[in-house]
Amino acid sequence: MTGFASAADRAAFIAALPKAELHLHIEGSLEPEMMFALAQRNGVRLAFDSIEAIRAAYEFSNLQDFLDIYYQGMAVLRCEQDFYDLTAAYLARAAADNVRHVEIFFDPQGHTERGLAFADVVGGIARALADAGARGISSRLIMCFLRHLSEADAEATLDQALPHLHLIHGVGLDSSEVGHPPDKFARVFARARGLGLKIVAHAGEEGPPDYVWQALDVLGVDRIDHGNRALEDDALVQRIVADGLTLTVCPLSNLKLCVVKQLAAHPLRRMLAAGLKATVNSDDPAYFGGYVSANFIAVADALDLERDEIITLARNSFTGSFLSPAEQAPHLAAIAALG
Numbered sequence: 363m364t365g366f367a368s369a370a371d372r373a374a375f376i377a378a379l380p381k382a383e384l385h386l387h388i389e390g391s392l393e394p395e396m397m398f399a400l401a402q403r404n405g406v407r408l409a410f411d412s413i414e415a416i417r418a419a420y421e422f423s424n425l426q427d428f429l430d431i432y433y434q435g436m437a438v439l440r441c442e443q444d445f446y447d448l449t450a451a452y453l454a455r456a457a458a459d460n461v462r463h464v465e466i467f468f469d470p471q472g473h474t475e476r477g478l479a480f481a482d483v484v485g486g487i488a489r490a491l492a493d494a495g496a497r498g499i500s501s502r503l504i505m506c507f508l509r510h511l512s513e514a515d516a517e518a519t520l521d522q523a524l525p526h527l528h529l530i531h532g533v534g535l536d537s538s539e540v541g542h543p544p545d546k547f548a549r550v551f552a553r554a555r556g557l558g559l560k561i562v563a564h565a566g567e568e569g570p571p572d573y574v575w576q577a578l579d580v581l582g583v584d585r586i587d588h589g590n591r592a593l594e595d596d597a598l599v600q601r602i603v604a605d606g607l608t609l610t611v612c613p614l615s616n617l618k619l620c621v622v623k624q625l626a627a628h629p630l631r632r633m634l635a636a637g638l639k640a641t642v643n644s645d646d647p648a649y650f651g652g653y654v655s656a657n658f659i660a661v662a663d664a665l666d667l668e669r670d671e672i673i674t675l676a677r678n679s680f681t682g683s684f685l686s687p688a689e690q691a692p693h694l695a696a697i698a699a700l701g
């Protein structure tokens with residue numbers, strides 16, 4: 363072990379490090395306890411009769427297995443207060459992990475297609491983010507398009523977002539990757555960019571390197587979510603490094619969705635060694651077994667990460683964020699003071 367006396371020492375260092383989380387689906391932070399409580403509050407029937415039964419169902423062999431349960435789970439979210447409570451609970455967990463800045467995804471189509479008002483979804487999330495801001499956690503909100511739906515559906519969702527763009531900093535692309543390449547959404551992302559929104563996309567989680575190329579060349583992404591399979595293409599790695607783009611990597615998600623067979627085989631160290639600006643994130647922590655510090659600790663233990671690598675990951679989380687350099691500066695100084 364380099365730089366630490368023990369794994370416990372490394373875990374304590376990780377816990378104390380200021381961090382930003384850049385890849386978090388707010389609906390994926392819905393813990394079984396809250397799912398159960400909201401189902402009762404809203405009179406929604408669940409397919410599970412206990413919290414234990416919900417947890418026991420969280421065994422996935424690929425992304426689609428998970429998505430099927432994830433869309434079922436979010437059906438308990440019915441009104442503005444539900445989105446507030448969900449987001450406030452995530453932010454309390456993040457604060458406990460020394461997360462100082464969050465960039466949160468939400469999936470409006472998962473709610474509007476159930477008849478909820480777009481304004482209630484974005485309103486509840488944004489109200490909790492504003493309250494956390496008053497307590498010192500900064501945030502940005504990123505609206506994702508569901509890639510298994512049509513581009514016309516994404517266009518209609520962007521139309522619905524127009525009155526709320528003061529709350530929305532960027533757009534992303536998530537859900538079932540294989541068979542739904544980024545270029546399916548070329549026009550709606552061009553329109554979003556024209557509106558001044560930042561652009562991110564899930565690419566290379568299960569999909570081939572070509573989908574990452576498309577995210578770069580067709581969508582014009584500012585950041586890549588996951589990006590694991592970019593490592594299969596040396597020219598692609600060189601391009602991402604040359605562009606200075608950040609990857610939002612999610613170790614426990616990769617393990618639970620069988621993107622990697624075991625964490626010891628996770629590509630995070632190879633990414634850093636190749637000069638890629640990787641970060642560590644929780645993705646859907648209620649489903650994948652841990653929030654951001656747990657992700658850091660699990661992958662650090664599996665790969666025996668060194669002090670310098672852990673500091674680089676924490677730095678990357680701020681330099682890869684959509685905070686301005688002036689907003690990043692105090693966080694980078696705090697990391698340097700610990701290093």
Ligand code: HPA
Pocket residue numbers: 387390425432536537538564567615645646
């Ligand atoms: O990990 C993910 N991948 C794609 N879509 C998602 N939607 C929630 N989590 C994910």
Ligand SMILES: [Zn+2]
Pocket residue numbers: 385387536564587645
């Ligand atoms: Zn994700």
